[in-house]
Amino acid sequence: MERVTLGTIELSRLVYGMWRLGDDADTSPAHVQAKIEACLAQGITSFDQADIYGGYTAEALLGAALRAAPGLRAQMQIITKCDIVAPVGRHSGARVKYYDTSAAHINASVEASLREMAIETIDLLLIHRPDPLMDHLETGAALDALVAAGKVRAVGVSNFRPYDVSLLQSGMQSALVTNQIELSLMAHQGFTNGDVAYHQQHRQPLMAWSPLAGGQLLSQADTKLRDRLAAIGAEHGTDWSAVAVAWLLRHPAQILPVMGTNSLARIASLSDACKIAMDRQTWFELYSLALGREVA
Numbered sequence: 001m002e003r004v005t006l007g008t009i010e011l012s013r014l015v016y017g018m019w020r021l022g023d024d025a026d027t028s029p030a031h032v033q034a035k036i037e038a039c040l041a042q043g044i045t046s047f048d049q050a051d052i053y054g055g056y057t058a059e060a061l062l063g064a065a066l067r068a069a070p071g072l073r074a075q076m077q078i079i080t081k082c083d084i085v086a087p088v089g090r091h092s093g094a095r096v097k098y099y100d101t102s103a104a105h106i107n108a109s110v111e112a113s114l115r116e117m118a119i120e121t122i123d124l125l126l127i128h129r130p131d132p133l134m135d136h137l138e139t140g141a142a143l144d145a146l147v148a149a150g151k152v153r154a155v156g157v158s159n160f161r162p163y164d165v166s167l168l169q170s171g172m173q174s175a176l177v178t179n180q181i182e183l184s185l186m187a188h189q190g191f192t193n194g195d196v197a198y199h200q201q202h203r204q205p206l207m208a209w210s211p212l213a214g215g216q217l218l219s220q221a222d223t224k225l226r227d228r229l230a231a232i233g234a235e236h237g238t239d240w241s242a243v244a245v246a247w248l249l250r251h252p253a254q255i256l257p258v259m260g261t262n263s264l265a266r267i268a269s270l271s272d273a274c275k276i277a278m279d280r281q282t283w284f285e286l287y288s289l290a291l292g293r294e295v296a
Contacts, residue, residue: 001043017260022054056089082109140171
């Protein structure tokens with residue numbers, strides 16, 4: 001599996017997303033361990049978490065697996081996020097859902113994440129959502145201090161626009177190494193609205209959440225796109241989802257799709273996307289089908 005350098009860390013080109021970990025019928029440490037091992041067997045070594053996932057439960061499910069099989073930690077890069085406060089779980093007393101990028105909240109979130117996941121260092125910490133009340137100097141200094149203390153190896157953001165990234169970076173010494181944004185054949189606006197271009201210009205590989213569009217590719221009324229994806233998949237001995245991910249991998253911005261599934265069989269086939277070499281015309285063919293028209 002290809003590896004991508006983000007500042008001081010390296011991630012696998014495909015990332016396993018754990019946002020649905022708590023939705024599985026089996027959340028036992030042994031079953032979570034089986035998912036991790038199925039990823040590692042393919043060279044998928046990077047795992048995406050967030051404090052809020054599963055109503056603030058997903059990190060603890062990962063931690064239980066790592067406590068049961070501590071040898072796994074050395075083979076993994078663990079990503080997590082903070083700043084969303086929702087009135088559930090540990091924040092059930094909140095009156096309203098809000099964002100908190102204060103130093104106090106970031107530090108408390110990191111300590112909780114380290115404890116819940118039974119780890120000593122977070123490989124990559126992301127600010128989950130842009131905070132309209134962010135004091136970029138305070139937030140930046142807090143992130144710098146976490147890196148200096150060795151609690152976090154690298155920092156980045158999620159769902160930020162280029163101007164949000166520039167603002168936060170202007171208050172920091174450490175480099176922001178990535179932005180995790182929604183990108184897929186159905187959420188392709190980032191390729192033309194400046195989001196992808198900004199990070200490509202600054203040589204910051206992007207992470208793509210919901211690379212399969214959360215099922216929209218299967219549910220759309222016009223079947224031309226999904227039929228073409230299925231046909232290309234069949235030519236490569238795989239299915240439509242691998243082709244949709246390969247479409248993202250083809251872009252020169254070094255996009256890292258974050259793949260989330262609780263099925264061990266589906267996990268075992270995630271790396272099929274890396275086996276598909278997509279030429280330029282096929283990329284534009286799929287893009288045109290997603291647009292519903294040919295490019296201008």
